[in-house]
Amino acid sequence: MVNQIKNPWHSRPIDVHRWSDHPEVRDLVDRIWEGFLGETITERGPGPKPRMGFRKQLRVVILDLYVAWLDDPELSIGVSMSVNSWDTNSRYNALHISKKIIPIIKELHEKGLIDLSKGSYGSPGAKGNRTTRIRASEELQGWFAKAKFERDDIGRAEGEEVVVLKGDSNKQIDYEDTPETRGWREDLQAYNDLIANSFVDIPSLQEPTLEISKELPPGATGDIDES
Structure with missing residues (x-):
């Protein structure tokens, strides 16, 4: 449909x-x-x-x-x-x-x-x-x-071309390679390869990863030792 x-x-x-x-x-x-x-x-x-x-x-x-x-x-x-x-x-x-x-x-x-x-x-x-x-x-x-x-x-x-040049109308423009564009491409490809081979994650905050007891262990007073 x-x-x-x-x-x-x-x-x-x-x-x-x-x-x-x-x-x-x-x-x-x-x-x-x-x-x-x-x-x-x-x-x-x-x-x-x-x-x-x-x-x-x-x-x-x-x-x-x-x-x-x-x-x-x-x-x-x-x-x-x-x-x-x-x-x-x-x-x-x-x-x-x-x-x-x-x-x-x-x-x-x-x-x-x-x-x-x-x-x-x-x-x-x-x-x-x-x-x-x-x-x-x-x-x-x-x-x-x-x-x-x-x-x-x-x-x-x-x-895939990673160095994209655009003109005033925001359209892609072709270009002849120079030592500068070759350097840009090499750097960008290195970054892209690093990202592609990396695992990026954000841990969940729904559950605490470190639990702190509110009760003091035996013998502890909670006072700060300033000596």
């Missing part, structure tokens, strides 16, 4: 660097591909072979929909439906997601697997401008609920 996205502003941009080789993830994506997309989205045809297979591009979409659903079932993902937005050679596109993601998303909506709110554009800089919003439909959410993989089974794509 496809529902209307009532608040398309409750959203975040699509994360094109979600990745997992977990067998249950692959099984779910294969079921979606073979049952809903395989006949209409073909990987065979004239022209050069895509750098990232279409089924794997579907995997990225499904993984990000899954993570968004875990965070908040009402949370939508913003995704551009313009072919000019998908540059497979961009340093910010490590998995080489192509414009083929557009018909994949359209077909997912057509088959009832995602809710979709079309993007809007009034004029340059207009307040109401936004990209298309998508989220898992009730049917896909049901599959997510039964999935035999978890959030910890989903990681990041190898080679």
